Amino acid sequence: MNAAATFPNTQLFDCREAYVRTVEELAAEDERIVAVVNDSVGSSKLGGFRDRFPTRLINVGIAEQNMVGVGAGLANAGKVPFVSAASCFLTARAMEQIKADCAYSHANVKLCGISPGVAYGELGATHHSIEDVAWMRAIDGLAVIVPSDPWETAEAIRAAAAWDGPVFIRISRMKVPQLERGEPVFRIGKAEVLRQGGDIAIIANGTLVHRALEAAAALAGEGIAARVVNMASVSPLDLEVVAAAAQTGAIVTAEEGLRQGGLGGAVAEFCANHCAVPMRMIGFPGFLPTGSADWLMETYGLTAHGIAAAARELLEARQARPRPAR
């Protein structure tokens, strides 16, 4: 695309709204669509779905292993289940059901991790879901999607419904702006270059994408042309776009999750094998203290400022060392 993506409006959105609106639209078109929840009708904002499609909202109660198993069974019976629960419980409590019943069995289940990352900041590390992407990414045959804004959330839900096989999608509760893009197309496995730049590449997803765009704007003021890549699809990863990013000579990754094992880990694994490049990974180091989501993001540098600082550091390190000829 030519022009950099922007977010001119300061209005912020909870992506759960786009999620439920889209699932309801899909359900109205396709009677195979059902929702499966663990007493999470409210936190998943599925009250409207329940009112419109009362027989198609299956609430198993507080029982995540059964919830995911039931989802796989519904898929066997010809349904397209959207299994929707707080991401921390969905992914950790039901990990083996996700592995065996969904991914290994190639069951057509759509797993929606609600309020991921540090959305539940004050509730502490039991309720933070910063490991989910690393865990889900390790499971073969499971698509892993981290949308950045309401538009992309809605598109990811539509793409998941059309995808043959299991998908994990993070549905952000932390509010984000709606990005403005040229003519966007969402595809599982394809990244989106939101801003061109040849000095360094910033690869982000989810709530870090708009922060990455802010960081790139700040760096531009210093004469640094930073490319911004939205890598919503962590698995399958868009390897072409990563390889092209490595050509800039420096990559910063940024995600609302663990610094190890998630998006940064995915990019680093590919680069280490095919196109070694200096990197910095923005994310959380491990179990976090209690505090609001905003405070945690600020404190651990998951900000435009933190991304720009990492980019400057990488570029300074490169100046100290001659850039390898390519």
Place this chain on the structure above:
Amino acid sequence: MSQSGSPGSMPLAAARTLAERSAHVRERANWMRRRLLRMIVDAGQGHPGGDLSASDILAALYFDILRIDPANPLSPARDRFVMSKGHCTGALYTALAGAGFFPEDELETYLQPRSRLSGHPNRTYLPGIETNTGPLGHGLPVAVGMAVGEQIDGSGFRTFVLTGDGELQEGSMWEAAMFAGHRKLGRLTVIVDRNGLQQGARTEDTNGLEPLAGKWRAFGWDVAETDGHDHAALLSALDAATGLRDRPLAIIAHTHKGQGVSFMRDQARWHHGVPDEEQFARAMAELEAEQA
């Protein structure tokens, strides 16, 4: 399996007496036992104790009760069978081959590199398998999902699950049992292979299950108890599962690990023990004598 081959058609039950049906199931179960022991000896590993314990139950399902069609294994109207005790593939694969889901010769590839006959069943490898099991505690939740799907559509298929008894120590089984009772899943039937032994010891010496019937009833299920090696009794209990019900049904099938081979019977060490050639010959002689 319906002889006419079309899911939803009446099974053989309608045309034959219980004695005739029992004789057929008995012959098939004996064949399964002989065939699966050969597979285990050839492969050098397997779970003969549980395979032999479950053979009569699987024979009753695959050779009489289930409305399935190997020529159309994904027919939406088919009955669902879930092998929650996924390690007993000797019994499952012989039943599937006997029912015509894949060539009998393929049983010789059991556990060989890249065989479709893996140590635990995989639906992406073999037709006739509904969901991949192996880790215990998975089959019942998935089967409950199938039965909920049927309940939403009213499509009429029935869902059967075979669980081990040791497997009922997994909490996920009771999450699923509670929900099945709550949803009044009248087309769902669980058969518990109640052989009393888990891998290393008796269930009651490990983490006791009794009163097992009372547990299912407390979760909103109807319960039937039967001799899991008496073919007529098994068929009668499973026939009852076919009728109109407003609650799920648990059939506690009292069985013996290693049933059919005297020196394996009720011995925990045959959970995954492999007979040597001399033991195999004795086992075959006993099974052939039973068949005669």
